[in-house]
Amino acid sequence: xxxxxxxxxxxxxxxxxxxxxxxxxxxxxxxxxxxxxxxxxxxxxxxxxxxxxxxxxxxxxxxxxxxxxxxxxxxxxxxxxxxxxxxxxxxxxxxxxxxxxxxxxxxxxxxxxxxxxxxxxxxxxxxxxxxxxxxxxxxxxxxxxxxxxxxxxxxxxxxxxxxxxxxxxxxxxxxxxxxxxxxxxxxxxxxxxxxxxxxxxxxxxxxxxxxxxxxxxxxxxxxxxxxxxxxxxxxxxxxxxxxxxxxxxxxxxxxxxxxxxxxxxxxxxxxxxxxxxxxxxxxxxxxxxxxxxxxxxxxxxxxxxxxxxxxxxxxxxxxxxxxxxxxxxxxxxxxxxxxxxxxxxxxxxxxxxxxxxxxxxxxxxxxxxxxxxxxxxxxxxxxxxxxxxxxxxxxxxxxxx
Numbered sequence: 001x002x003x004x005x006x007x008x009x010x011x012x013x014x015x016x017x018x019x020x021x022x023x024x025x026x027x028x029x030x031x032x033x034x035x036x037x038x039x040x041x042x043x044x045x046x047x048x049x050x051x052x053x054x055x056x057x058x059x060x061x062x063x064x065x066x067x068x069x070x071x072x073x074x075x076x077x078x079x080x081x082x083x084x085x086x087x088x089x090x091x092x093x094x095x096x097x098x099x100x101x102x103x104x105x106x107x108x109x110x111x112x113x114x115x116x117x118x119x120x121x122x123x124x125x126x127x128x129x130x131x132x133x134x135x136x137x138x139x140x141x142x143x144x145x146x147x148x149x150x151x152x153x154x155x156x157x158x159x160x161x162x163x164x165x166x167x168x169x170x171x172x173x174x175x176x177x178x179x180x181x182x183x184x185x186x187x188x189x190x191x192x193x194x195x196x197x198x199x200x201x202x203x204x205x206x207x208x209x210x211x212x213x214x215x216x217x218x219x220x221x222x223x224x225x226x227x228x229x230x231x232x233x234x235x236x237x238x239x240x241x242x243x244x245x246x247x248x249x250x251x252x253x254x255x256x257x258x259x260x261x262x263x264x265x266x267x268x269x270x271x272x273x274x275x276x277x278x279x280x281x282x283x284x285x286x287x288x289x290x291x292x293x294x295x296x297x298x299x300x301x302x303x304x305x306x307x308x309x310x311x312x313x314x315x316x317x318x319x320x321x322x323x324x325x326x327x328x329x330x331x332x333x334x335x336x337x338x339x340x341x342x343x344x345x346x347x348x349x350x351x352x353x354x355x356x357x358x359x360x361x362x363x364x365x366x367x368x369x370x371x372x373x374x375x376x377x378x379x380x381x382x383x384x385x386x387x388x389x390x391x392x393x394x395x396x397x398x399x400x401x
Contacts, residue, residue, distance in 0.1 A: 034157075035317060036060035036103055037390050039325035040292055044093025044104070048326045053100040056386070059393040061097065062105040062161065062291055062321045067112035079112035083143065090150055094158065103157035105203065105291065105321070106147060109164045113139040124169035131168055131179040140185060141192045148197035158200045161291060162189050165233060167209035178207045178214035186221050190228070198225045203289060205231045206280075210238070210292070215276040220284055232277050233292040234309060237265050241295045241305075244339065244362035245330055252356040253305050267308040278316070290320035294331045295382075298339035298362075300354050303381035310389050322386055333383040338373035339363075 038058030041048050052058040067082040076082045090106075097104045117133040119126035130136060144160065151158050163186070168179035190202050204221055206214035210233040221228045235241045237259040240251045251257065254266035260273065281288050293309055295302040306322075313320045324331050340351050341360040349360055351371020363369075379387060 034059070034103075035392075036289075036319035036321075037393055038062070038102070038321050040064055040107075040321050040323045040327065041325050042066070042327045044089070044097060046096055049093075049096050049100050049102060052325055053102055056325075057390045057393045058102065058325075060103040060105065060157075060319065060321060061325075062107050063093070064107050064109045064164070064324075064327075066109040068110040078114045080114050083112040087146055087150065090147070094151070094154060094156065098154075098156040103159070105159040105161050105289075106151075107161040107164055107291065108140070108143055108147075111136055111139050111163075112143065128168050128170040128179075131181045131185075137181075137185050137188065141189050144189050144193050145196060148193045148200075151200055152197040154199070159203050159229060159289075160193060160197075160200060161203040161205070161231060162186055163205065164291075165205060165209045166207040166214075172208045172211070172213075176214065176217040177211070178218055182207065183219050183221070190221055190223055194223065194225055201226050201229050203229045203231050203291070205233070205291065209233075210235045212274045212277045215280040218280065220286070227286060229287045229289050230277075230280065231289045231291040232274060234270070234274055234290065235293065236260070236270070236273050240265065240299060243299055244296050248342075248361040248363070250300065250354050250356045250358070250360065250362070253299070253301050255356070267312070270308055271312060281316075288316065288318045290318055292321065292323040294323040296330050297332055297335055297380075297382065298337055298354055300356055302337070303385050306382055307385045310385065314389065314392075333380060333386055334376065335380075336373035336376055337380060337382075338371075340370045 036059055038060035039052050039056070040062040041052065042064055044061070044063055049061065052061055065083075065086050067079040067086060070076070070082050071079050074082055074085070076085070094104060113136050116135055117129065119129045119133075140163065144162065147160065151160075163182075166179050166182045171177055171180065186204050193202060202221070202223060206212075206218040208214045212232050212234070215230070215232075237251075237253075237257045239247065239249075239257055239259050240253050240255075243249060243251045254264065256263065257265045259265075263269065277288060280286065290313055293306075295305050299305070310320065322331075322333075329335055338352050339354065340363050341349050341354065341358070342363055343349050343360060348370045351373055354360070354362075
């Protein structure tokens with residue numbers, strides 16, 4: 001399990017989405033016959049994959065390869081040492097996924113560069129300088145060359161998600177809003193992969209971060225072998241989805257929110273917010289994949305938020321992976337919706353369901369520790385929503401041995 005305290009890192013760095021209007025369906029392609037629905041995972045171990053396939057009926061997992069985050073957790077001397085372990089374990093993990101009928105998205109969640117340039121102490125400037133440090137590009141390409149060599153002869157569904165939530169804070173509110181060098185980096189990495197692997201598709205996240213504004217003006221990546229898949233991570237409004245994680249206020253949904261111009265946030269607003277991705281799909285006829293989406297388990301009306309998003313994905317025919325399975329308690333579908341709550345002075349009041357009108361607040365990261373949340377009786381309301389739509393994949397035919 002990843003450290004919940006590091007969850008917000010994915011919003012801010014490369015160390016390192018959605019709605020509908022009436023438009024013609026994307027062109028039918030042979031590779032589009034299967035719609036993928038599943039989970040992000042931090043491991044390709046047997047029990048995680050069994051749970052995804054047999055309990056939830058997932059047909060895809062997105063494997064977050066996080067050498068930077070895992071360095072301290074694994075007590076390794078360098079991020080490259082972690083990366084070598086990831087590579088060594090990858091063939092067996094892919095074998096397990098194939099045996100269970102699971103497609104796999106390989107996500108390079110952060111770049112294992114042990115010798116980057118020295119960046120500014122200012123976070124925004126540092127996020128810009130990252131994208132002009134050629135050593136990052138060199139490591140990015142090398143990592144994918146190594147992965148491609150492992151996968152090139154594998155007769156199974158594997159997607160290469162080149163980089164997680166690319167973000168340059170100095171341009172995030174500009175046009176274009178994606179990191180300026182990211183299209184070229186993505187193109188060079190795709191070219192390098194194609195010299196080795198011509199079997200598996202490339203996935204590109206325009207960004208910026210977990211936003212979809214980067215689709216506006218993003219130049220399509222050229223792949224001579226097969227169409228590129230483009231990915232979105234719809235966590236908006238982040239103040240709602242990450243309540244109790246990035247701040248301690250209780251936020252309602254549907255409800256007013258100051259994010260991105262403010263106003264009422266409901267299913268209609270979710271549709272509007274990711275219009276750049278929809279227009280990109282309309283213009284280029286590409287496949288769109290939701291690599292991550294979620295909401296903190298204690299957020300009020302979280303089940304409705306998830307349903308609103310998934311209904312949009314389904315109407316658009318987008319593949320999707322819920323974040324996450326067996327990774328961090330914040331997103332756990334099986335865990336209670338109850339959480340510790342405090343008054344404005346930081347005094348513990350109760351453990352229970354949240355009420356936006358209560359005037360109470362979360363502890364940091366929604367940490368339990370004072371009270372004992374009541375265990376769910378059966379599936380949580382959030383789990384029921386996911387289960388309902390994952391059933392569309394059909395029942396797993398793999399029997400437990």
